[in-house]
Amino acid sequence: MNRRTVIAGLGATGLAGLSGCLGLIGMAEHESSPAGVETGVREETGYEQTVIESLPVERDVGPTNETVTVTNHMTKHEKSVDMGLLGSRRGAIFNVLTTPQVSIFGKELNPVEEMSTQELMDLVRSNYDGIDNISHDEDSDITILEQSTTQSQFTADAEFDGEDVPVNISITEAVEADEDLLVTIGVYPEYVERQEKPNVSALTEAVTTDVDEGASSGDGGSDDGNEGTDDSENTDGSNDTQSDDGSGGDNETDGNESDDGILG
Template sequence: MNRRAVVASVGSLTLAGLAGCLGVVGFDEHEASPGGVDATALEETGYERTAVEELAVEEDVGALGYSERIVVRNHMTDHEKAVNLGPLGSQRAAVFAVLTTPKIGVVGRNVNPVEEMSTAELVELVASNYDDVGDVSHEADETVTILEQSTTQSQFTADAAFDGSPLEVALHVTEAVETDDDLFVTIGVYPEQVAFEEEENVRELAEAVVEDGNR
């Protein structure tokens, strides 16, 4: 599964939102800070941080004959856990990711569309960038608190594959919450066969998100 493609798509959406809003000095580069999860929650759930990846998306966008090179720098902070997959043994197949993308204000409004995307739209964005994820079905919604803000976390099921073997997975996606400068979205993925433990773990991890990805 290609997490870089997910981040790239988020960046491309942001660039699209900037079309027609050019000509404002200083709006040519936008960067989010990486988010993370509190160390205590990682220890309690058995996850560990495995990567903090930046992806810069660059594009010339313009309107009315004016164009500008725009750069949007997003971050994906990955956390993984080994779970028992039966015949496949213990595999690092449970993932919790914190996606950050910059807020971009133009004339008093944010033009990063991620802020207004529903969990259904976000999970469609995620699934469309994974070649081996399909047949996504919505299961339930709940309210979680991330960075002291209430937001919706939705659970979906999907068909996927792990090392070429078919695998049914659960996907948890939250609607974006905002800090002063960035938007935060959390994504949890794990095999359905370990849902009895990982469903609660994903909820705990989401509510333990921190702004400083180095913590």
């Protein structure tokens, strides 16, 4: 599975049509602040903050080729879980994505604000090879940063070290996080659903904008000798400029991120 940045280009998508105005009023650069999960809940659920990843996207848009830069942030968490015949692996992840709110004349330009969980799931699918047979399972209400939003669970087949693994994927609709928009994505094998489904809910409800940037271990996927061995994803050109459809672009900025194959 390609290690691509989920939803990395969304913040730039809605800016293309107004790039000239943005340049004139000095709004050609936009950056979110990272968010994470409260330390106590991370420890209780067994998830480790592995990296806070900066996801910059540049677009030359409009008749004057105005350059618009949007920088999103992804805070990644991982956990080793029992994966049956594969043994104990870092197969459970929880990501917190922030993307800047950008408005002109009262109109929000970042499309994440209005996207449904199904639309977000479609973006995850378009950004990662190896996810198939996606099916919407259920919706529930959840509270993030004192805001009620929808958390949807999907089932899918994901490739993990060359093996197809049935997984659950939980995605939330965007909420406001100070001056940003925030989305969470949790993935874990169906094999451990009874344990990890409530853990993902707990992590989601414990999201905080007061993230401990020094807590990242930086060793994503290094807890056994079998992980982090497939780096073929980077051979097609890392740090490519984001395509105009907002899907793709290997903007990894930290070489320590996980190669475990499930939304790494």
